[in-house]
Amino acid sequence: MKKFTIPCDFGGAKAPFNIYIGEPADGKHPLQHQASWLSRERGGTIPSEVMDSFQKLADIARENNVSFEELCVYALGTTSESSSGDSATSS
Numbered sequence: 001m002k003k004f005t006i007p008c009d010f011g012g013a014k015a016p017f018n019i020y021i022g023e024p025a026d027g028k029h030p031l032q033h034q035a036s037w038l039s040r041e042r043g044g045t046i047p048s049e050v051m052d053s054f055q056k057l058a059d060i061a062r063e064n065n066v067s068f069e070e071l072c073v074y075a076l077g078t079t080s081e082s083s084s085g086d087s088a089t090s091s
Contacts, residue, residue, distance in 0.1 A: 002069045004076065010044040017044065021054075021072050030058045030068065 001022045008017040017038065024030035031046055031054050038044045057075055061068040 002073060004072070006046065006050050008038060008044045008046055010042065015044075017046075019046070021069050023068050024058050026062075030054045 001020050004019050004021060005016045006019055007014045019031060019034050021030065024032075029035075029051065031051055035046045035051065038046060054072070057071055058068055060066075061071045
């Protein structure tokens with residue numbers, strides 16, 4: 001699991017928020033549950049362009065039979081900490 005920090009909208013104010021990337025289930029948006037939780041519990045939203053970008057990366061990973069987590073790290077060009085302590089981060 002990889003951690004990325006993205007700017008989210010909280011009532012018009014942008015603030016960094018950590019999201020966690022794993023291998024998404026087929027037919028599910030990779031940030032679906034986190035976006036729902038953020039909205040319900042914190043009143044925030046993940047920007048649509050971020051949602052779209054992660055969906056495109058998930059589609060590419062599936063089409064090419066590669067790891068979604070690793071593709072995200074590669075595509076975003078930086079690394080952050082994963083939950084297992086490995087390095088891989090982004091902003």
